[in-house]
Amino acid sequence: MKHFAHLTVAVATLAILATGCGRDSVKVYKADSSDAPVTPPPAATPAAMPATMPDGLPVPDNSGQPKLKYTLPDGWKEKPLTQLRVASFEVSNNGKTADISVVPLGSMAGGDLANVNRWRGQVGQPPISDDELAKSVENIVITGKPSGLYDIVGTSPGSGEAERIVAAILHGDSATWFFKMSGDPDLVENQKANFVAFLKSLEFGPPAASANPTAADLSQLPPSHPAIPGLNLAAQPASDAAAAGTPTWTVPADWQAGPLAQFLVAKFIIGSGDTAAAVNVSQLDGTGGGLLPNINRWRGQLGQPPLTDADIAALPTIDATGTKATLVDVSGTDKRTGKAARLIGVIVPLSGQTWFYKLMGDANLVAQQQAAFTQFVQSAKYPDAH
Amino acid sequence: MLIKKIVNFFTSLKLTVTLLAFSIVLVFVGTLAQADEGLYGAQAHYFKQWIVVGAHLFGHKVPLLLPGGYLLGVLLLVNLISAHIYRFEFTRKKLGIQLAHAGVIVLLVGQLSTDMLAREMQMHFTEGETRSYSESATDYEMIFVSNGEVTAIPNKLLKREGGEIKIDSLPFSILVVSNWHNSDMNFRAPMMQNGPPIASNGIALNFDFRKIDDVKTTDEKNVPTAVLEFRTPTGSLGTWVASDWTGDPALVEAVRNGYAQMGPGMAQKIAATLVTPQTLVVDGKSYTFTMRPARVRHPFTLTLLKATHTTYPGTDIPKDFRSRVRIDNPTTGEKREVEISMNHPLRYGGYTYYQYQMDAGQAAQMAGRAPTSVLSVVRNPGWLTPYVGCAMVGAGLLIQFLYHLAGFVSKRKTI
Incomplete structure (x- = not known):
């Protein structure tokens, strides 16, 4: 009997412990102010960079940061x-x-x-x-x-x-x-x-821009380093296009000039409402980060998986201003609108700079406008084209 | 016959010695493995474990099978209690031995109770802030806030990838796509994104999260991230990311500082995007969710009135960390100020508040940071057991020794 008494106490102790204090159970309670989402602390200094990155912005090159030699x-x-x-x-x-x-x-x-x-x-x-x-x-x-x-x-x-x-x-x-x-x-x-x-x-190499950066240059950001787009953009002078004046194009009659977001050289709106499309033109020094990230970024905008270097090399090209320009054609769903959309992009490499043309919007409208868009790209006269 | 065999097995001294030998090996291996697995990792792998399979020693994986800490502890406890029960004789001769054994049992039970019941948390606040909760430094929870009601789900319940859980207070179930113990985060800059986002909604569209190795040292922190799919009877609400990167103000600040290179405005914008509330709307009700360090709420509040960090004159060697706090307990109407300093914790409401870290004094002032104090908040209902157990063992051994001494002395006298 005495043994049983001991045993009961021991089992009871273990049972109490085994149930713990319910720390791993779901709790429901009244919220108070401490349950509000975290807010970032106020900025210590006024903004020095654009508050938003405009859509359609190609990869800027990190030319501001000279390469270090030692x-x-x-x-x-x-x-x-x-x-x-x-x-x-x-x-x-x-x-x-x-x-x-x-x-x-x-x-x-x-x-x-x-x-x-x-x-x-x-x-x-x-x-x-x-x-x-x-x-x-x-x-x-x-x-x-x-x-x-x-x-x-x-x-x-x-x-x-x-x-x-x-x-x-x-x-x-x-x-x-x-x-x-x-x-x-x-x-x-x-x-x-x-x-x-x-x-x-220590020696600073020439800024990457004049050395014609490649996509590999950008990928040299350390693995643990967040991707830092637009680094030193604030310190850079206005883009060469702005300095040298914009190119001239033959613009189709039904294209309306659209509001210029930052970094865009030209913008046109075609159609309106649900069946609309937009043409964005932008320019960057060097290769603008290379074809791969830019094309994959475009594909990402329509929810399509990225391509590999080999896929990119196999893309069709068109003649534009005496050079071979890469033609990109992507169909998918526009992430911002959730609607079916198509994107036709042309990337024109010129000496020391790259031009990005993007036609994106309602799939049918884009199909109708494809020829006009190609002509538009081919009609460009660049002020400092060599 | 079988019962007798079982009883003999569990009451045998051989079992005790075997278990103690295994304990020695386990402690040795577990201690060495701390270099490779970190303190918390080794604790979980060797001591808070029933069976240990494989060990990490000196950078190598060693094939090994050992009884874990829980198994050894429980078997030792069963062994001791059984022996106690079956050999118990209340005689003066055995009194000391019995007391010492009972002391060891108290120690074992106390340790088990500490492991099961004790909680160690932290309370962070800057001067002037009031806190009604403490946060865990290692555990996390997913919270859903709807209509002023919080549903907090411990992250441990969301660990099983592919598992689906249903909570009564939520009109959807949660399917765990992945849940990483530690994760890294990258802003998907418009021009740098190179893969599809890891989830179809919310912050995942602007940020990439990826699994990284757990940190091993105690002064670094694992940041969990989960990819979850919410499902209602009528269909899926898509996949979302819940991450402590968004739920911990210190991390959000670190992210902002990390992107400072892009200019303060952009860094601020990125931080603001990171903490954009993520909301599910089901049947017209919205549920805003986030992951954050697990909280324990107190029925009272503490307000940090002043954080003082004094140094020895002419040096930067800390002399004293001291937090002056006010306790407000609406249930008892209590309102008083207390000082918590390095060796003077506050014991209140079943918790002990120790001064833990401080960012105050000259260095913080120079950097323009508001004085901040961190209290370590400990609740351990079994805190007395080691004292009682040790006292019992000590007294038992002393009694046994004195009994033998008395016998020996009296024997000598008779010769």
């Missing part, structure tokens, strides 16, 4: 890139490592003092004043420009370990560049000469 010091290993970094290295010795990063920032960069004080904060040092900054800076020439080198030693408030930061700030033409080495103080001391040599070896 000599990699011995023992430095390239690391996968993380957000903001365009180059990332690691050097280690005796189990200690130092991290080297290269980050270009546009108008968001802030001043030298703010950044140096930010670094000082990372190694637990109090902020300094402008005068002290002027005293602590070591002068160095990077890519032919006088720049500042800073050396900060302290203790990381996070890990409690000693840490040293050697960092340089270069004010480039379109961006401020931050070069930073941080890590174990002895290792950083040991590598400082290498870091300085690395900085002195």
Whole structure:
């Protein structure tokens, strides 16, 4: 009997525990203000970029960001890139490592003092004043420009370990560049000469635009890096088309000029209401990111799966202004309207720039207008066509 | 005969020794595996587990079959209790041994109760903010808000891919297409999208989500994302993405900062697009849903009045983190201010609030951030069991020792 009493207590305890406290059950309760959806915090600075990307915008090339060339010091290993970094290295010795990063920032960069004080904060040092900054800076020439080198030693408030930061700030033409080495103080001391040599070896290649970027250039964004379209667009001058004047076309009589969204060179509306179509014309420097992403973006707009390079190579071409232009014809469902639609696109590569023509809308109307559209594309006279 | 065999098996000392030996191996392997699998991963794989199949050691997969922590604990408990029951004699000679064994049982049961019942959460707030809930750092929930009513579904219930669940308060069922423990997010810029979106509606049209490896360290965070299809009796409402990327203000802020390179306006626009509410409309009623860290609601509120981060003079070495909070309990009418600091937690309403993290003081001020405090919120009904268990074991061993000592001393006297 006594045994049973023990057993009952034990089983009861286990049973209570096994039922837990119902933490994995569905709950229903009255909502309060804390259940409202998350809202992003207000922007700290006024908008410097267009608030919306117009539809029909082809891939802008990232020509604003010059390519970086350097000599990699011995023992430095390239690391996968993380957000903001365009180059990332690691050097280690005796189990200690130092991290080297290269980050270009546009108008968001802030001043030298703010950044140096930010670094000082990372190694637990109090902020300094402008005068002290002027005293602590070591002068160095990077890519032919006088720049500042800073050396900060302290203790990381996070890990409690000693840490040293050697960092340089270069004010480039379109961006401020931050070069930073941080890590174990002895290792950083040991590598400082290498870091300085690395900085002195830096060269900016020509901006990608004049080097005729390919789609591969864009794909060089680090894998973990969000796709950053329109990078530095704000800093770029108006497109060459705007500067050089727009081309002239023979426009069919039933086409109405439409409102120009940003980045569009011309827009025409055909028909109205449910049976309407629109022609968008835009232009980009270089190859505009290449055929593949642009054609697949168009296909995506009608819910069609992407093509491969081989598919693209097999696409038909038409003659336009003495060059072979790629013809794209996609039918599907317009994602914005949910209606059946057809898209005919022509991509005209000219020397140093690419023109994108897109006719999209009601399938029947597009079929009717196909010939007129092709003639329109072929009628173009480009002001600076070579 | 069979019963006797079973009883003999469960009360045998051999079983105890075998289980203890397995425990040693398990603790050893589980500890080594933390380097590869992370703290939480190793806990789940080795200790909160009945059977351990395979181990990750030194970067290699090792074929291994071990009893898991749960199995060892339960068998040890059964073994101890059975032995206790069948060999129990209330004699002075055995008193110490009995007490020590009972202490071990209390320890085992206490540990099991902690594992089952204890919750560890966090409360984040900036100065001036009021919170009526705590959030889990590791568990998530899907919430549907309709007409002022919240239906919260633990993400664990949505884990089985291909599974369909039906909740009474919702007029649709949820089919889990995929549910990733950790995910990455990319803005589908109009000119960069290179594949079809992963779901047909909502934020998936503007953002790509993909599964990534779980993070292993405790200072990084897994961000779950699920692709779900909602179905009503009359048809499907399409596929949608529910992600903690949209439900956690800190992540939304991180996304905005991550896109700062594109200009503040664009970054803000992307962040705003990310948190665009996703709404299902069924029978004229709308259901706005999101995924967020699992919450526990309290019947009272805490308001952070002041977060103080003091350092030793002339250095940046933290001297003290201190949060002054006000408790408002509408049910009891209680309204008072308390200070929570590093070794002075607040015990209130069955929870203990420890000062955990702080972003205040000079560094935050310089960066223009409002002072923020994070409290670790712990509820552990079994918190006393380790103390009681250890005291019982200690007292039992002491009694046993003194009994033998007394016997030994008296024997010596008689010689």
